[in-house]
Amino acid sequence: MRFLFPFNPLNEKEADGPFQDEWVTLQDRGVACSLFDYDVLGFNEFKPKPPLKAGETAVYRGWLMASGRVG
Structure with a gap:
């Protein structure tokens, strides 16, 4: 299992602030x-x-997405 986070736009090696x-x-x-x-x-x-x-399971942790962007 892997957790996915949006990166900080000012530092791609960190998760976005929240x-x-x-x-x-x-x-x-x-x-x-x-x-x-x-x-x-x-x-x-x-x-x-x-x-x-x-085959890896991913868990999204981030900003809400519009339903059309969720696949």
Whole structure:
């Protein structure tokens, strides 16, 4: 299982502000987490870092999305 967080637009190596504490806590506990650019979701350019593995379950932790963006 991997948790997905939007990255901070000013620092791609950190989760966006409201999610930073949760991201750090999960990382400290050895839970797999990835960061991604929330702004490109509508352009089919979803590229989390590190990438998801084939068949891996992902849990989205981030900003609400319009129903058309959820797949």
